[in-house]
Amino acid sequence: MKIKFLSKKELLAAIVIGVFLLSVFSLGFTALGAKPNSNSSNKTDYAIVEFDGRTRTNTQHANYKAWLHSNAPWAIIAREYNTVLDGMAIKLNGRSMNSLSGPGVKSVTASRLYQPLMSESVPLISADQVWSALGRDPEDFGAFGDIKVGVIDTGIDDTHPFISACRDSVSHKVFFSGTNNLGAPDRVFDHGTHVAGTIGGCYTTGAVQIGGKSLSLANPMSGVAPGVQLHDYNVFPGYGAGFIAFGGSAFSHDIIAAVEEAVKDGMDVINLSLGGPPAGPHDVLAEAINRAVELGTIAVISAGNSGNNLLTVGSPGSAANAITVAAASNAHTAVGTTVSFGGNSLAAAEGDFNTFSPSVSAKTSLTTPIDGCNPIGEDLSDLIAAIDRGECSFSTKIRNAEAQGAVGVIIVNNQPGAAVPMGHDGGVFPTIPAVMLSNADGAILKTHIPGVVTVDSSGLVEIPATPDLIAGFSSIGPTPFDFRQKPDVTAPGVNVLSSVFGGEFAFFQGTSMAAPHVTGAVAVLLAGNPSLTPEQVKSAIVNNADRNDNLEFNTFSGIVYGPLARGGGRLNVMSAFNAEVFAAPASFSLGGHTGGSPFVSSTEFTLENSGNTAISCSVSVTTDRAPFTDFVIDPKNPGAVFLAPWAFSGGAAQFITLSTSSVTLAAGGSSTVSVTFDAGRSLSGTGWSIGDVTADCGTNTLKLPWSLIFQQNSGALNGHAPSGFLMDHEGNILSADFGAAMPSVD
Known part of the structure; x- marks a missing residue:
């Protein structure tokens, strides 16, 4: 089944409401501590009323209903x-929210729109090792059927063999208040089925169908927790504002209702592969998530797909108690085309454009200009054009080559890592075929030009890729407004193979694809130890994650963000399973600060020993990287500034003190350690610092990521607020940040 991608014109129409909400909620970042812009009419379709909790819930609700009847009779509840919130969602139909401020009301906020954020990953995160340790056979029916997982998404196709073959059924509930529903109320879309497959897909061998082609699996594949109980909470059942291919948009009040229902249904863990722009300092959905976790339901949420700068973690991934997940490259990629010449056989990525089937053999030519963005000077008749990625859409490059007579195009990636699927920009659709080579393979091709190449798209092949590269789209912390350390952990989110509607499979990318790896891992951990608390599970995952150099920087910009990009590191389920010592919180921020006064910040964390014998731990603090200088990364938007770490001589760690360098934890005991940052002077400049507190407890070494951010009074702290589009470092549109599975269009 081939996913339908929207044209740019359709896309612009689809995100009108989402873009409007950006302006309503003041998503540009101003000086530290600034309040969101309140200069709006406060008119909206739905509002969420939160009560102050001073009156018993049933009485408060009854009193407020009576007040509404008298004072706002047009309002519909x-x-x-x-459970996760004491309040109501009110339908206003464009009237002012101010009319809802009745007795006992703590706050009234607009219900916001959220969108779905768009094999080898299971052994990459060592989930299969834990299966063996637990004696769970992934081929068994219901192998992890004792754990209940709620998938709050676009619905699950329970007729898909990857979903149905290892469980009796999937429960379904629908939450929908939209008025633009063009489909059936229980309509299912690819996104949720893909997410569910990653969490609990059934053990599969042999071959799978991708876009009508058969891909032979090099190894068996399954979800992270095969056979786990899947409960479908569909909050995207109709065509709202957003992407038709992924179910449109969902209001926050519907998502809150789904979260509340999941808690009441006794879900062990819920997955939310969805998101929207930051909601300001008072985010009702994030508060509901936090309450759900306090009640015992673990929440795993995508960090967002608006990366490339600080402060881009969206809502509800900003929720303090959630496990917020960044995306990194997988251990494999899938391609559908081979490019052969001179003894070389290179793999190229297909996308939205026509492919080379049947195969094409022709001489090759570079273009002038090399990026193909302006009319090409060469006569390309009967030639395959090689064009560099960047500066304009893929469609523009291909159309320009076609105008000069080319029979096909090979785009050469200008970014590190694997080639990516290419998307159409919505203009005139090119008729000639086009594929993409990686930067490294493209360099090999260029040495062969103008020789003959054969390009063949008749089959599918799976090739190795470089794992653990932080995806350029993955949102970067800290959280806006309160500067909390986020994300919490990283998981595979690039070229993730899983189930889609109609019995087929597809490779998607996005933090939407990373989160379900962690959700599946939570299910596996709870299967091994059902008594683990949400806080212990979070520590096990965050503080025992893997680290390597690839995880330290953003692949688009090359900037080192450390924990602000990867959290604790890349998920390692086996290390989390073996954890005996837990930290609370699992990470921490030393705050966001303005200059002009001595810089002092403090916090604390607690180490807990779950074992039966005493454990001694040495505790130390480190910074991750040497500093950079400030610079502007986006030449087309000079106001969007990348902030740089401070030039502290010897690193920021010299200004951080711990209350102790060692602790002894009795069996079942705990100890609290205080952390203080004191620069001892007023600081100037703007920047951030990052690092870890390491607790070496013998067989269990925990790394607690920390961050802090600073700006001088004279400047504004600027971050890229998520908009309708994800931009690359050249200012080009890559994809819509609300639809992670969308391919790049340039």
Whole structure:
């Protein structure tokens, strides 16, 4: 099944509401501590009323209903909440929210729109090792059926063999208040089925169908927790504002209702591969998530797909108690085309454009200009054009080559890592075929030009890729407004193979694809130890994650962000499974600060020994990297500044003190360590610092990521607020940040 990608014109129409919300909620970043812009009419379709909790819930709800009847008789109660939130969702139909400020009301906020954020990954995160340790056979029916997972997404196709072959059924509930529903109320879309497959897909061998082609699996594949109980909470059942291919948009009040229902249904863990722009300092959905975790339901959420700068973690991934997941490259990629010449056989990525089937053999030519963005000077008749990625859309390059007579195009990636699927920009669709080579393979091709190459798209092949490269789209912390250390952990989110609607499979990318790896890992950990608390599970995952150099920087910009990009590191389920010592919190921020006064910040964390014998731990603090200087990364938007780490001589760690360098934890005991940052002077400049507190407890070494951010009074702290599009470092549109599975268009 081939996913339908929207044209740019369709895309622009689809995100009108989302872009409007950006302006309503003041998503540009101003000086530290600044309040969101309140200069709006406060008119909206739905509002969430939160009560102050001073009156018993049933009484408060009854009193407020009576007040509404007298003071706002036109208001319609869409939802009531009494578990993760004490409040109601009110349908306003464009009237002012100010009219809802009745007795006992703590706050009134607009219900915001959220979108779905768009094999080899299981052994990459060592989940299969834990299966063996637990004696769980992934081929068994219901291998992890004792754990309940709620998937709050676009619905699950429970007729897909990857979903149905290892469980009796999937429960389904629908939450929808939209008025633009063009499909059936229980309509299912690819996104949720893909997410569910990653979490708990059934053990599969042999071959799978991708876009009508058969891909032979090099190894068996399954979800991270095969056979786990899947519960479908569909909050995207109709065509709202957003992407038709992925179910449109969902209001926050519907998502809150799904979260509340999941808690009442006794879900062990919920997955939210969805997101929207930061919601300001008072995010009702994030508060509901935090309450759900306090009640015992673990929440795993995508960090967002608006990376390339600080402060881009969206809502609800900003929730303090959630496990917020960044995306990194997988251990494999899939391609559908081979490019052969001179004894070389290179693999190229297909996308939205026509492919070379049947195969094409022709001489090759570079273009002038090399990026193909302006009319090409060469006569390309009967030639295959090799064009560099960048500066304009893929479609523009291909159309320009076609205008000069080319029979096909090979785009050469200008970014490190694997080639990516290419998307159409919505203009005139080129008729000639086009594929992409990686930067390294493209360099090999260029040495052969103008020789003959044969390009063949008749089959599918799977090739190795470089794992653990932080995806350029993956959102970077800290959280806006409160500067919390996020994300928490990284998982595979690039070229993830899983199930889609109609019995086929597809490779998707996005933090949407990373989060379900962690959700599956949570299920596996709880299967091994059902008594683990949400806080212990989070520590096990975050503080025992893998580290390597690839995880330290953003692949688009090359900037080192450390924990602000990868959290604790890349998920390692086996290391998390073996954890005996837990930290609370699992990570921490030393805050966001303005200059002009001595810089002092403090916090604390607690180490807990879950074992039966005493453990001694040495505790130390480190910084991750040497500093950089400030610079502007986006030449087309000079106001968007990348902030740089401070030039502290010897690193920021010299200004951080711990209350102790060692602790002894009795069996079942705990100890609290205080952390203080004191520069001892007023600081100037703007920047951030990052690092770890390491607790070496013998067989269990924990790394607690920390961060802090600073700006001088004279400047504004600027970050790229998520907009309708994800831009690359050249200012070009890559894809819509609300649809992670969308391919790049340039």
